[in-house]
Amino acid sequence: MKVNILTLFPDAYVPMGESIMGRAQKKEIASVNVVNIRSYAEDPHFADDIVYGGGAGMVMKVEPIMAALKANGWQKGAKVIVTTPAGRPFHQREAERLTGEEELFIIAGHYEGIDQRVVDLTGAEEFSIGDYVLTGGELPSMVITDSVVRLLDGVLGDSASLEQESFNEGLLEYPQYTRPRVFEGEAVPDVLFCGNHKVIEAWRREQSLRRTSLNRPDLLKKVPLSDEERQLYAEERAAAVERVDVYIALVHYPVLDPKGNVIATSVTNLDIHDIARLSRTYNVKGYYIVQPGEEQKELTKQLLNYWTSGHGSKINPDRREALSLVSVVDTLDDVVSRIEEIQGEAPLKVATTAKIRRDIVSYEELKEIMIRENHSCLLVFGTGYGLTDELMEEMNYVLKPIVGRGDYNHLSVRSAVSIILDRLLGE
Ligand SMILES: C[S@@+](CC[C@H](N)C(=O)[O-])C[C@H]1O[C@@H](n2cnc3c(N)ncnc32)[C@H](O)[C@@H]1O
Numbered sequence: 001m002k003v004n005i006l007t008l009f010p011d012a013y014v015p016m017g018e019s020i021m022g023r024a025q026k027k028e029i030a031s032v033n034v035v036n037i038r039s040y041a042e043d044p045h046f047a048d049d050i051v052y053g054g055g056a057g058m059v060m061k062v063e064p065i066m067a068a069l070k071a072n073g074w075q076k077g078a079k080v081i082v083t084t085p086a087g088r089p090f091h092q093r094e095a096e097r098l099t100g101e102e103e104l105f106i107i108a109g110h111y112e113g114i115d116q117r118v119v120d121l122t123g124a125e126e127f128s129i130g131d132y133v134l135t136g137g138e139l140p141s142m143v144i145t146d147s148v149v150r151l152l153d154g155v156l157g158d159s160a161s162l163e164q165e166s167f168n169e170g171l172l173e174y175p176q177y178t179r180p181r182v183f184e185g186e187a188v189p190d191v192l193f194c195g196n197h198k199v200i201e202a203w204r205r206e207q208s209l210r211r212t213s214l215n216r217p218d219l220l221k222k223v224p225l226s227d228e229e230r231q232l233y234a235e236e237r238a239a240a241v242e243r244v245d246v247y248i249a250l251v252h253y254p255v256l257d258p259k260g261n262v263i264a265t266s267v268t269n270l271d272i273h274d275i276a277r278l279s280r281t282y283n284v285k286g287y288y289i290v291q292p293g294e295e296q297k298e299l300t301k302q303l304l305n306y307w308t309s310g311h312g313s314k315i316n317p318d319r320r321e322a323l324s325l326v327s328v329v330d331t332l333d334d335v336v337s338r339i340e341e342i343q344g345e346a347p348l349k350v351a352t353t354a355k356i357r358r359d360i361v362s363y364e365e366l367k368e369i370m371i372r373e374n375h376s377c378l379l380v381f382g383t384g385y386g387l388t389d390e391l392m393e394e395m396n397y398v399l400k401p402i403v404g405r406g407d408y409n410h411l412s413v414r415s416a417v418s419i420i421l422d423r424l425l426g427e
Contacts, residue, residue, distance in 0.1 A: 001101065001152060004033045005141045006068050007108040008047055008060070012138040021146055024155045032145060033072065040067040048111050057112035065118050069105055080105045080124035081144060083137035084113055087126030090140075092167040094127065095147040106144060108137030170223035172216060174207035206232065213237055214371060241367055241425065245285045245376040247347060249335045250275060250413065252291040254391065255384035265383040267291055267300050272326060273319070274414040280322040282421045285376075288338070292330040300328045332380065332391065339376060347378040351395040352420060353386055354409050360400045363423045369397065370424075379420065381413050 005013065013034045015021070024030040038044040041064035048058040074080070079101045098104065107114060107124070119126060129140045150156060166173040177188040191203045212220050213233045220233055250271060253264035267289060279287045291297055304326055306312045313320035329335055339347045350366065361369065370377055380387065380395065392398065402411060402419050411419075 001030045001099075001149065002033065002103045003030060003145050003149070004035055004072050004074075004103070004105045005108060005145065006035045006037050006065060006072075006105065007136075007138055007141065008037050008110050009108075009136065009138055010034045010036045012136075013142065015142060016145065020150055020155060024149050024152065027154060029152050029154050030149045035068050035072050037064050037068050040064040040071060051112060055112070059112050060109060060114040062115040062117045062121075065107060065114060066121065069122065072105070073103070074105050074122070076122075078103055078105060080107065080118075080122040081141075082107045082109065082114060082119055082124045082126045083129070083140035083144070084109055084126050085128045085131070085133050086113075087128040090127040090129050090144060090147075092147070095144070095151060098144075098148045099151045104145075104148070106137075106141040108141040110136040167219075170219055171208040172212045172219070174204040174211070209233055210236055214240060217368065237367075237371070238427075240371040242283070244370045244374065245343060245347075246282075246425065247286045247288065247335070247339055247376065247378045248275065248279060248284055248417065249288045249290055249332060249378055249380045251332060251380060251382050251387060251391070252289065252296070253293070254388045255382045256386055256388060258385050260385075262388055263384060264291075264293055264296075267296050269303065270412075271383075271414050272300065272303060273323070275417050276322040276326050277319075278414070278417055278421055279325050282425045284325065284421070285342070286339070287326045288335040289326060289328045290330070290332055290335060291328055297328050297330075304328070332394075335378065339378060343376045345375065347376040348373060348397065349378050349380060349395045351380050351382075351387055351392055351398045352401075352416060353382070353392070353398060354401050354411070354416075355386065356401060357398055359398055361397045362400050363420075366397060366399060367424065379417075379424075381417060383413055 007013070013032070016032050016034070017025070021030075021032070025032060037060070038047050041047040041061070046061070047064050048060045051057065051059050069080070079098070081098075081104060083106065105122075107118065118124065127140070127144065129143050134140065151162065153159075156162060162168070164173065177192065181188050189203070192200060194200065209220070209225070209229055209232060212223075213236045217237065225233065252267060254262045255265055257263045272289070276287055278284070289300060291300060304323055307316070307319050307323040327338070329338065336346055336349070348369070353360075379399075380391070382391075399420065401409075402416060403409075404411075
């Protein structure tokens with residue numbers, strides 16, 4: 001296979017001569033031809049130009065790219081790839097498909113990218129290597145070349161290693177170990193020394209499932225699994241979410257009134273009791289009422305004392321158990337400091353809102369984040385007409401609003417807490 005890479009920065013391609021890529025070229029299984037686009041520009045300093053229609057930055061011009069393609073043997077129909085964060089995600093299956101091509105032309109963009117007419121004239125496939133923006137297409141073009149060339153027959157010494165790696169069966173690879181058997185007290189799992197290949201294979205499959213379910217649950221949805229494996233996957237994820245300590249804050253100040261003014265609201269007995277009982281039911285570690293008003297605080301404390309140490313605690317121990325989770329504090333910062341003391345680190349702060357915003361996360365996304373970050377999580381609920389913009393700014397994430405079946409959007413906060421806790425922590 002011949003891979004032509006068109007770039008403004010040919011010196012960036014040193015890694016292409018190393019290791020397996022270097023070997024593939026020495027064995028003449030693949031050749032990499034790095035083409036400097038500037039050599040095909042009328043003036044090498046003008047391979048890019050301003051953006052038509054206005055906007056920041058420069059765009060790589062169509063003429064030098066087309067000239068570079070043609071001068072290096074491109075003809076209509078030959079496979080062209082444009083690297084761009086706006087492209088389709090580049091996956092293993094794309095790498096596998098491209099091994100069928102005899103020649104590839106990969107264009108590394110730079111600045112704001114390349115003139116769209118290059119794509120239109122060549123029928124290029126646009127690929128992104130991930131949801132982030134790099135300064136140039138040099139790394140993406142090397143990533144794509146590497147992922148394709150290593151799959152070509154004869155490139156890897158042991159072709160069995162291709163069969164067992166990540167994505168091969170839609171799953172991520174199991175953990176690997178080598179000598180020494182014990183390092184700093186960490187031992188290689190005993191099962192790998194049992195000598196029974198079937199047992200080792202079963203263990204590896206289970207580890208693959210476990211890893212995929214934690215790191216890439218999206219992949220698992222596409223893989224045919226046995227009922228037993230599905231069960232293991234569901235349990236693994238439920239256990240991972242359960243390991244995250246969740247806290248609730250109910251903010252009475254600062255919140256908004258219907259006109260957008262910043263106000264303080266009064267505590268309500270219903271919210272204290274119902275959210276405490278919900279918290280106990282869903283194993284929430286603490287429920288903080290944020291209320292700086294002195295009289296309001298006093299009232300709340302009296303009520304809590306009645307149920308946690310007074311007469312109420314004797315007549316209803318279940319209620320005592322739930323209300324023991326409740327504390328009254330002055331500010332949201334106090335809540336975070338208290339959690340920091342308990343957990344040894346600040347929690348992820350997640351706001352809840354009834355308003356549609358751009359930067360929201362879904363319940364599934366928040367679960368993924370909770371599992372991945374393995375941090376405690378503080379769910380922040382507002383009273384009145386919701387949390388102020390300043391408080392929203394302090395949050396790490398904003399959770400998607402609950403949407404009913406019409407445009408009436410005035411759930412009580414305790415109802416919202418119920419629904420959200422069940423979506424996040426329920427079975
Ligand atoms: C700064 S980026 C251009 C970003 C472009 N204006 C946008 O917002 O989509 C410059 C070049 O880097 C390369 N690039 C950056 N991130 C990439 C990614 N995630 N996948 C593939 N190519 C990428 C592309 O070749 C792109 O033309």
